[in-house]
Amino acid sequence: MADFSEQFSEISELLQRGKAKDIVVSVQKTLDGGAPPGEILEKALMAGMDIVGGKFKRNEVFVPEVLIAARAMNKATETLKPYLAKEGINPVGKAIICTVKGDLHDIGKNLVKMMIEGKGIEVEDLGVDCDTQKVVDKVKEGDAKVLCLSALLTTTMTAQKDVIDALTSAGVRDKVKIMVGGAPVTQSFADEIGADAYTVDAASAAEVCRTFYG
Numbered sequence: 001m002a003d004f005s006e007q008f009s010e011i012s013e014l015l016q017r018g019k020a021k022d023i024v025v026s027v028q029k030t031l032d033g034g035a036p037p038g039e040i041l042e043k044a045l046m047a048g049m050d051i052v053g054g055k056f057k058r059n060e061v062f063v064p065e066v067l068i069a070a071r072a073m074n075k076a077t078e079t080l081k082p083y084l085a086k087e088g089i090n091p092v093g094k095a096i097i098c099t100v101k102g103d104l105h106d107i108g109k110n111l112v113k114m115m116i117e118g119k120g121i122e123v124e125d126l127g128v129d130c131d132t133q134k135v136v137d138k139v140k141e142g143d144a145k146v147l148c149l150s151a152l153l154t155t156t157m158t159a160q161k162d163v164i165d166a167l168t169s170a171g172v173r174d175k176v177k178i179m180v181g182g183a184p185v186t187q188s189f190a191d192e193i194g195a196d197a198y199t200v201d202a203a204s205a206a207e208v209c210r211t212f213y214g
């Protein structure tokens with residue numbers, strides 16, 4: 001088994017420094033060298049973002065640095081996408097995803113979207129800071145079987161409950177299975193707000209999502 005640890009730390013470094021162009025080149029080179037895409041995601045990109053997260057928490061870096069690291073992360077995951085999403089040819093069904101009202105974090109959402117697409121499910125992305133009413137309208141109009149709600153702040157995770165309550169009031173709660181996630185979200189919070197599923201990461205989110213399509 002080849003050892004890609006040097007390439008992984010190079011990618012992690014580039015992510016931390018927010019080098020969007022260089023990281024794309026480095027990820028592609030590492031893929032061409034035979035590294036498994038899932039390992040690049042976990043051991044290089046997520047590992048790099050963890051380091052940025054730690055520094056952010058300790059006030060060693062600030063919002064602008066985190067933003068450029070996030071941009072590099074999104075570019076790098078775009079490069080990985082065709083390699084991760086290999087299963088689906090004919091979509092087995094549709095899902096909706098968004099980051100809830102008041103919340104601008106989209107890296108986790110984008111990863112969940114990508115992994116679900118990899119299971120052959122078409123995903124409509126309503127973006128970040130998504131209005132609760134917009135989600136309700138989409139569920140009403142659409143043929144989506146699953147709704148995925150992402151929240152990264154303790155102050156916005158309650159908006160996941162707002163969406164569920166609004167769907168219930170609109171009489172369409174049972175049209176969709178609702179999955180919730182994001183760093184502050186837990187299984188017990190998911191149970192408390194009446195979500196159908198919670199998972200801790202994108203890979204298991206995709207596994208669970210796929211089960212809702214029979």
Ligand code: B12
Nearest residue numbers: 053103104105106107108150153154181182183201202205
């Ligand atoms: C990047 C980042 C930002 C970037 C976001 C850029 C972007 N395009 O996303 C910017 C700079 C904009 C930002 C801003 C802020 N941030 Co911020 N940010 C982060 C950081 C460093 C990383 C988040 C991330 O992308 N992680 C990597 C991804 C892959 O992980 P993830 O999102 O958790 O997703 C995984 C799982 O949770 C799961 N998942 C995610 N969504 C879903 C959905 C479903 C349905 C399922 C099943 C699973 C699932 O799967 C994913 C992949 O495995 C975190 C620190 C951290 N360690 O989390 C802070 C953090 C989330 N931010 C924080 C804060 C405080 C803020 C600000 C308020 C800072 C400020 N003072 O302005 C603002 C708020 C802006 C807003 N209104 O949203 C705090 C939140 C504290 C709290 N408990 O509420 C954190 C924890 C940092 C800290 N320790 O203080 N931030």
